[in-house]
Amino acid sequence: EDQVTQSPEALRLQEGESSSLNCSYTVSGLRGLFWYRQDPGKGPEFLFTLYSAGEEKEKERLKATLTKKESFLHITAPKPEDSATYLCAVNPFGNEKLTFGTGTRLTIIP
Amino acid sequence: GAGVSQSPRYKVAKRGQDVALRCDPISGHVSLFWYQQALGQGPEFLTYFQNEAQLDKSGLPSDRFFAERPEGSVSTLKIQRTQQEDSAVYLCASSLVTDIYSGANVLTFGAGSRLTVL
Numbered sequence: 001e002d003q004v005t006q007s008p009e010a011l012r013l014q015e016g017e018s019s020s021l022n023c024s025y026t027v028s029g030l031r032g033l034f035w036y037r038q039d040p041g042k043g044p045e046f047l048f049t050l051y052s053a054g055e056e057k058e059k060e061r062l063k064a065t066l067t068k069k070e071s072f073l074h075i076t077a078p079k080p081e082d083s084a085t086y087l088c089a090v091n092p093f094g095n096e097k098l099t100f101g102t103g104t105r106l107t108i109i110p
Numbered sequence: 111g112a113g114v115s116q117s118p119r120y121k122v123a124k125r126g127q128d129v130a131l132r133c134d135p136i137s138g139h140v141s142l143f144w145y146q147q148a149l150g151q152g153p154e155f156l157t158y159f160q161n162e163a164q165l166d167k168s169g170l171p172s173d174r175f176f177a178e179r180p181e182g183s184v185s186t187l188k189i190q191r192t193q194q195e196d197s198a199v200y201l202c203a204s205s206l207v208t209d210i211y212s213g214a215n216v217l218t219f220g221a222g223s224r225l226t227v228l
Binding site for chain 2: 036042043044095099102
């Protein structure tokens with residue numbers, strides 16, 4: 001069974017203080033690993049898809065990386081508007097559904 | 111439309127009532143998914159359609175849950191005889207495979223329908 005574990009559950013950072021969020025996964029055969037951002041009262045918003053170990057993708061202050069067992073979402077010099085819950089999900093080959101982790105709730109303090 | 115539209119945004123039901131939640135996906139999106147998100151948790155898969163065909167309903171928690179997409183566009187999730195444990199946000203997502211390399215679905219989510227069962 002596909003499993004996704006995210007850590008930490010919650011993270012409070014000062015504005016400008018860089019850090020990383022972790023997503024550990026087990027999947028039968030990885031077709032794609034996804035990062036989504038979710039603001040309160042809204043649906044998840046797509047950030048990145050990673051397909052193979054060693055791949056990296058960047059968007060503004062965010063960079064996602066992938067190994068065979070985990071993915072990291074690095075946040076560089078975050079701003080208060082980066083505060084949100086960040087969700088990781090995996091999509092295996094032969095299956096259309098995404099299996100999500102429970103998310104990391106990130107708070108950036110001005 | 112520009113995004114995935116869900117209605118109602120909020121629904122309060124008395125235990126035992128039937129509810130229907132509607133999802134209007136992005137025009138042209140073939141795949142449609144329903145997820146359930148409890149407070150403080152990640153979304154949990156319920157069911158998946160490709161056009162009008164329901165290809166996977168393995169996540170539906172009981173036979174009180176039923177989903178349909180009769181014309182391959184709008185979908186309805188129906189919950190019969192609601193129970194308190196059904197209280198959650200129900201998210202709809204649609205997708206159009208754009209990545210030829212792997213074909214992994216990029217899901218676009220709606221804002222969700224928050225169901226509270228009293």
